[in-house]
Each structure stands twice: as C-alpha cells, then as structure tokens.
Amino acid sequence: MYIDVHCHLTGEEYQAVGGVDEVLHRARENGVKIVICSGFDLDSSKNSAGIAEKYDNVYFCAGFHPSELKKYKEGDLEEIEKLCAHEKCVAVGEIGLDYHFDDNPEPAFQRELFVRQLVLADRVGLPVVLHSRDAAQETLEILKANQHLLKKGGLMHCYSYSPEMMRDFAALGLCFSFGGTSTFKNAKKTQECAQLVPAPCILSETDCPYLTPTPYRGVFPNEPKNVKHVVENLAALRNENEEELAKRILQNAKTLFFKLK
Ligand code: NI
Secondary structure (H helix, E strand, O other), X not given: OEEEEEEOOOOHHHHHHOHHHHHHHHHHHOOEEEEEEEOOOHHHHHHHHHHHHHOOOEEEEEOOOHHHHXXXXXXXXXXXXXXXXXXXXXXXXXXXEEOOOOOOOOHHHHHHHHHHHHHHHHHHOOOEEEEEEOOHHHHHHHHHHOHHHOOOOEEEOOOOOOXXXXXXXXXXXXXXXXXXXXXXXXXXXXXXXXXXXXXXXEEEOOOXXXXXXXXXXXXXXXXXXXXXXXXXXXXXXXXXOHHHHXXXXXXXXXXXXXXXX
C-alpha cells in the first residue's frame, strides 16, 4: 500500500490520459491508498478541495507557492484559511521560497507571504508543506526564527539540499519526502539523503505532473501510480524490505497529516 503525499491533479495535462478519474483509478490499481493533492495558489487550492470532495482517498493542501505569488491578491489568504477548515484539508502548502528563476517574485515579498502562511498554519492548527529551491539557508533561518509556529510539524517536499542541511531541518522536527528525482542516476546527493533520513521522517511523493520516476523518466504527465517506483528505489537505497518501508511511510504520513483516515 502506497501513499503519494504531494501531487498536483488540477492541471489540464491529464485530459490527454483519460482525466483525473482514470488517473486515480490507475493509482488504486497500483496499490496507492491515499493521494494528497496540493494547491499552489487560491484557484488550485479550491480545485484540489473539489477533487478531494469527489474521491474518498484524496485529501488536499491549501496554500500559495512562492513562484505563484504574482497572482496573489489581498484577501486570498483569508480564502485559504477558510479552506483549511475543510475536513479533508491536511496541511497548509505548498509554501516557502523559490529563488531559482530571475523573474520569480521579489524575495522580500516571498519571505513576507511565507511567514504569514506559517502564522496561518499555526492559527488553524495544521502542519505545513514546504517548497524550497535555491534558498536553503534563508528557508532554514526563517523556520528557525519561527519555530514556535511549527507545533504541528511540517514536510520538506521533494527534498533536494545537502545531507548536512537535512540535519538542521530535521532538528526543527520536519519530515522529508522524496519523489522521481531520487530515482535518477545522477542524483547522488538526494540519494544520500534518502539513505540517511531517519525512518520516522521519510515520506514518498510524485509531485506529478512533472519529474516522472525511472523507469518512466521523461514520460509526461507523471501520475500518482508511479509512486511505487519511488518507494521501490528508496527501499533499495536503504537496503530495506519494500513492503515494510511502504507500511512505515503510510504510518509516517498519518502521524504528520493527522486528518488522514
Ligand atoms: Ni508541488
């Protein structure tokens, strides 16, 4: 039994492969028990809630991704907060910092909305799902300075920084999820992290529609059914029994995302 703790099912790319209905059917056929669909702005958060309402085994996160903040309008966070009260909203996310592209929103604005969403998560009593790209040090500093807002814990999704940084993030009580990237031959650093991450903190994801894992690397769109290839590879990297690891991951997810049933 597998869980995909972070994916995006609200895009149009799934129309070409039978739509969300078929995608979730294939996931179930491949042993995926639970799927967490993540919002990245207000519309996608609302649409993720819609998918969660339609399918028993789908839950969702609501939040503003740092790269999507150009769309942010005053009042959007209040709308996100309303979504957090939904019985199937398991976390505030994905939120964080992304300095990868030059035309990404201003760092100061990203930092402001990151902290405001940490405050929001604490107020509604939910964990956070964190996105951080090319901003390791600043992400760590903001989280350290706001550790009192992380009482419900959090997840560094698609973890891509160093094993050394992982220790610092883990010291804040955070979990780490690994996706398709951890199956790529050249991803030595990520694989080292997947080997080192303590058993109670490891989770699996696809972050679909992108980053399809080996052996389907390059196929678009990626979808939740492929999470089993991620877990297979994690088990091999950690020299663990795959079934045991899958069970452990499901248990870890239920501990962090306590609204999962
Ligand atoms: Ni994502």
